[in-house]
Structures are given as structure tokens and as C-alpha cells.
Amino acid sequence: MTELTPAQRRDLRARAHHLNPVVTIAGNGLAPNVVAEIERSLQAHELIKIKVQGTEREQRDALMEELCATLDASPVQHIGNILIVWRARREEDKPAAAQEKKPVRAATAKSAAAFAAAARRAALAKASTESRRSPARSPAPRGRGTGSRGR
Template identity: 55%
Template sequence: MTELTPAQRRAFRAQAHHLHPVVSVAGNGLTPAVLKEIDNALQAHELIKIRVYGEDRSQRDAILNTVCSQLGAASVQHIGKTLVVWRGKMQIEEGARAPSDRPKPAPAKAKSAKALSARRGIASLNGTSAAKKPRWFPAPSKPSPRGSGS
């Protein structure tokens, strides 16, 4: 089980404040399938919230200790029925590919002059920054066609 310094724990609590629980432990308790889901969530997110449905606080403490000891995680917070757990990213095995190892998409092709002029206006081809100069003062209003007198 990993130990955190008080400063790290405070920082992780602040980060976890806006998170929603990603795993729920219900009536069957902490089964191997639930442990596998917690492991997958920790691998994907590092910092997760776990919702434990149960009235006994000592049972929730036992679940937290089991998760931390079996998965090599650190306990960040236990408040009510919500547990916050952190584990740093683990090294991926040689056979599996990391998400960062995915092939990069091909670079986009250069736009033609016609496409650029249609999108940005003719001014972009001439090197000026805008097609029209901005109006800083309102345009003078035109007189109404009805006239003012007769």
C-alpha cells in the first residue's frame, strides 16, 4: 500500500472533489470482478471515487484497506459512503500498446488558394489581416423615406 504525504493527500482531495464515482460496491461486496473494474479504472484515471452501499462503517474501512493492499493503491479519503483512491500509472506490458503509442493521423493537406479565399476572404491572400476594416463608429442613419413635413 502506497503512503501519501499530507500535501499530496490534500492535492488529491481537491482534484477528486469534482469527480463522480466510477465503481460501485453493492450487496455482493468486493468480488473479484469489482476488484478488476477498480484496477481498470485506476489504470485509466489514476484517481477515482468508489461508492460503497452499506451501512456499516467498519465494513467500508475493510473494503478500502483491501482495495489499497491488493491493488497497490493509496487511500486519499473516506467520507461517508464514498472512497477516494489513487494509484500512479503502472508500466504496460510489452505485448500491450500504450495509448500514446498509437499511430498518429496523417497531416492535413494544404488548402488551395480558392478554399482559403472562400473561408477567410480575399484579404488573407493579400497578406492583410481582415477583409474589411472594423467600424469604430456607427454608420450615419439614413433619413426615412416618408420625409419630415408634408
């Protein structure tokens, strides 16, 4: 569990203010599937709110300590039934085959070809709409006496 300085805690509280709870802990407590969901949320967002239902303050404090110890997270704030937890995003281990990069030239040539094709389609669409218009037509005159009522 990482200790946060008061300034870091204040910043995290401000960032968490607009967040909605992503996980709700009810009567079953910290079931393995709840812990797994909190783990996924921390990996995705780093800062999350957790709603706890049906427990007293001492139980919520113990739940916060257990949760932070289990997930190696830091407690940010505990207000009422809402717990705010932070953990830095962990680096994921990927297989070596997935980390190999393709040549940059192939990717650039492919995107350049796609860009050129899109430009050609846009030019053809513009040319076809211009050929449908009548060339010598001028807009109707504006002013008095052009209405159908004949005022």
C-alpha cells in the first residue's frame, strides 16, 4: 500500500469528485468476483469510487483497509457509504510475439494509399454534383413585386 502525501490526497479527492461509483459492495462483502472487478477498474481508471451498502462505519473502515491491502492500493477518502481508492496503473506483460512491431514504411504507405483513395472519391463526388447543375441559371430577382400575390 502506497502512502499518499496530503497534497496528493487533496488532488485525488478533487479529481474523484465528479466520478460515479463503479462497484457496489453489498452483503457478501469482498467476494472474489467483486475483488476482480475492482482490480479491472483500478487498472483501467486508477482512481475509482466504491459504494458500500448495509454496514456500519467501523465495518466500512475495516473493509477499506482490507481492500487496499489486497489490491496494493491507497485509500484516498471515506465519506459515508462511498470509498475512494487509487492505485497507479500496472504495466501489463505481453507475449514477445505481440510486442514485435511491423515496419513503419508499410503502415505509412498503407495509410497514404487510403488517404489518396479518399481524396479521389471526394473529387469525383464534387465533379458529379457540379455537372448536374444548369450552368446559365441565375438566382431569381429579389425585391418588390416578385411575390405571387402581386401587391
